[in-house]
Amino acid sequence: MNANGAAHRLSPLLERMLGGPPPAFGGRYPLPVRLRAWDGSEAGPGDAPVVVLRTRRALRRLMWQPGELGLAEAYITKDIDVDGDLADGLRTVWRAVRDRRLRPPRLSPSERLRALVTLVGLGAAGPPPPAPALRARQTGRLHSKARDRAAVSHHYDFSNDFYALFLDESMAYSCGYWRRPDDPAYSLADAQHDKLELICRKLDLRPGARLLDVGCGWGSLTLHAARHHKAHVTAVTLAREQAAAVTRRVREEGLEELVDVQLKDYRDIEPGTYDAVSAIEMGEHVGDAEYPAFASSLRSMLRPRGRLLVQQMSRGRAAPGGGAFIETYIAPDMHMRPLGETVSLLEEAGLEVRAVESLREDYIRTIAAWHRTLEERRTEVAALVGEEAARVWRLYMVGGMLAFEERRMGVDQILAVRPDEDGRSGLTGGGL
Ligand SMILES: C[S@@+](CC[C@H](N)C(=O)[O-])C[C@H]1O[C@@H](n2cnc3c(N)ncnc32)[C@H](O)[C@@H]1O
Numbered sequence: 001m002n003a004n005g006a007a008h009r010l011s012p013l014l015e016r017m018l019g020g021p022p023p024a025f026g027g028r029y030p031l032p033v034r035l036r037a038w039d040g041s042e043a044g045p046g047d048a049p050v051v052v053l054r055t056r057r058a059l060r061r062l063m064w065q066p067g068e069l070g071l072a073e074a075y076i077t078k079d080i081d082v083d084g085d086l087a088d089g090l091r092t093v094w095r096a097v098r099d100r101r102l103r104p105p106r107l108s109p110s111e112r113l114r115a116l117v118t119l120v121g122l123g124a125a126g127p128p129p130p131a132p133a134l135r136a137r138q139t140g141r142l143h144s145k146a147r148d149r150a151a152v153s154h155h156y157d158f159s160n161d162f163y164a165l166f167l168d169e170s171m172a173y174s175c176g177y178w179r180r181p182d183d184p185a186y187s188l189a190d191a192q193h194d195k196l197e198l199i200c201r202k203l204d205l206r207p208g209a210r211l212l213d214v215g216c217g218w219g220s221l222t223l224h225a226a227r228h229h230k231a232h233v234t235a236v237t238l239a240r241e242q243a244a245a246v247t248r249r250v251r252e253e254g255l256e257e258l259v260d261v262q263l264k265d266y267r268d269i270e271p272g273t274y275d276a277v278s279a280i281e282m283g284e285h286v287g288d289a290e291y292p293a294f295a296s297s298l299r300s301m302l303r304p305r306g307r308l309l310v311q312q313m314s315r316g317r318a319a320p321g322g323g324a325f326i327e328t329y330i331a332p333d334m335h336m337r338p339l340g341e342t343v344s345l346l347e348e349a350g351l352e353v354r355a356v357e358s359l360r361e362d363y364i365r366t367i368a369a370w371h372r373t374l375e376e377r378r379t380e381v382a383a384l385v386g387e388e389a390a391r392v393w394r395l396y397m398v399g400g401m402l403a404f405e406e407r408r409m410g411v412d413q414i415l416a417v418r419p420d421e422d423g424r425s426g427l428t429g430g431g432l
Contacts, residue, residue: 005041006053006122013118017107020100032096033089049092050083056124063119064128066105072325076132076391087398094402132388136332143287143333145265149238151332152285156217156239162385163218166373168192171218171245174281174311175363175411188369191362196224202355202415203276203307205229212236212274212301214266215282219246226250226258231276236262236269266294273303281411283312283342288320288335291342295349302418305426308351311359314339314410325399329392339412351416352425363404363411371397 011031019028033051034044042050053059058079062070074080082089096102107115119125136154140147167173168189176191177198199221205211207230213222216235219242225231237243243263250259262269266282277298286294298308315336321327322334343353374381374393382390403409417425 005043006037006039007035007041007043009118009122010037010053010059011035011043013115016111017105017115018102020096020103029096029101032092032101036083049085049089051089052081052083053079054081055079056122057129059119059122059124060126060129063115063125067324069324069328072329072395073132075395076134076329076388077129078387078391079129086394087402090398090402094406132329132392134389134392135328138332143290145267147333148265148285152238153240155331156237157241159385160218160241160245162381165377165381165384166370167218170196170220170224172196172220173217174220175359176366176369177359178362178365181361181365188366191366191369192220193224196221197228199278199280199309199311199413200225200229200231202413203278203309205231205276208232209275210234210272212269212272212277214269214277214279214298215285216242216246216261217280218242219249219261221278221280222246222259222261223249223253223255226255227253230258233259234262234269234272234274235259236264236266238263238265266297269297269301272301273306274301275303275306277301277306277308278310280309280311281313283310284334284336285331286335287333288337291335291345292349295346295351299349299351299418304418304420305424306418307426308346308416308418310342310346310414310416312336312342312412312414313363314342314412316408317341319408323399326396330396336409339410343414346414346416350418352419353414353416354425354427355413355415357413358410359413360404360407360410363409364401367397367401367404371401 015028015031022028031044032048034042034046034048036042036050036052038053038055058074061074061079065073093102116125138147138151163171163173170189170192172192172195176188177195178191179194180186203211205225209231211225211231211233213233213235216222216237219235222233222235226233235246240263243261247261250256250261279298283294302308313336317338320335320337322331343356346353374397378390417427419425
């Protein structure tokens with residue numbers, strides 16, 4: 001073993017930089033992971049997940065951009081890696097942050113100087129490396145129509161072929177409803193079908209009913225409602241590639257009489273009196289200040305006693321966005337809030353909330369299924385979108401799974417009605 005190897009020189013430095021406040025009886029918390037450096041040297045606990053610093057450039061990234069984004073970018077560019085299961089590695093780091101055994105880097109001026117000397121000694125000091133080209137660049141006023149269009153385009157116009165590689169055949173890009181999770185023959189496609197059916201039942205869709213599907217994605221609910229329930233659907237998306245795909249699918253299935261696809265912002269939807277409105281994992285894009293007006297416009301689109309189904313992710317008030325990595329590489333400008341606050345906002349808009357159902361565990365299963373397929377098809381994925389994008393998506397999937405597993409995020413279906421002026425809801429009480 002090389003006791004003078006890079007890992008041995010880095011380990012105490014990182015412990016000093018990142019270690020939480022010392023435990024009651026002195027000493028420092030050891031790093032929660034084992035380090036393996038580019039020269040093959042290793043340091044740290046023997047039974048911990050192994051973080052591999054493949055290059056000296058990894059240190060430059062972390063030095064110039066400490067924290068979540070620097071770490072993520074070092075992973076994306078393959079400067080660092082996790083040996084074995086990425087979820088184990090992230091889970092370990094996340095728990096150490098949660099338990100304050102790790103903290104954001106903080107150094108006194110003299111420690112900073114010593115850190116620099118160590119890095120120079122390792123040949124790892126230098127200017128900041130360029131960021132990966134996949135970064136989203138957001139300009140303009142937050143949630144202006146132009147900025148929202150750009151944010152939506154960054155994520156959803158990325159590549160229809162790529163999404164088709166890992167979504168099930170319905171192309172649902174939202175949490176499924178796993179009715180029989182213990183049945184090995186029960187698949188993601190079954191869970192998405194059961195989710196779509198559940199939504200149609202909650203919305204009481206009957207032949208001829210008029211549904212407005214706001215944020216229709218690649219058309220999973222739109223097509224299901226038209227195909228199986230003979231509903232007339234107005235399907236709205238802000239993503240050009242999605243609108244083109246839904247239009248093509250509608251034509252292929254001969255559903256032109258039932259479906260009208262509109263490429264537009266929800267703020268530009270023509271007034272209507274729909275029997276039902278759905279917003280399936282679209283509200284996360286709306287923004288905090290804009291949500292009351294969004295909720296009002298959903299209500300205004302309903303006829304009296306019409307029903308609304310919102311499926312939406314939730315998150316603690318202290319961390320309403322997706323975090324630095326997701327904001328920069330996946331979906332900029334997302335805003336989530338605790339479930340109860342969304343319920344209040346819908347009620348303040350004049351809607352009556354009738355039922356709330358949590359699907360948190362279902363999202364762990366849904367993302368696990370997407371992730372499994374992306375891993376099984378990793379060669380095709382890399383050929384289609386490139387190795388860096390494949391690594392962005394691996395990080396996104398694994399990080400998302402952990403967030404739902406550890407209850408940092410939730411996802412819920414909220415059923416609401418627009419009562420008529422005499423207060424009648426059209427529902428008869430319990431039981432949907
Ligand atoms: C996560 S996808 C959900 C897709 C679909 N509902 C499903 O379950 O598969 C979010 C959708 O919201 C749409 N969206 C986001 N912001 C929007 C806006 N300002 N106006 C209209 N649609 C928007 C996106 O275009 C995308 O179709």
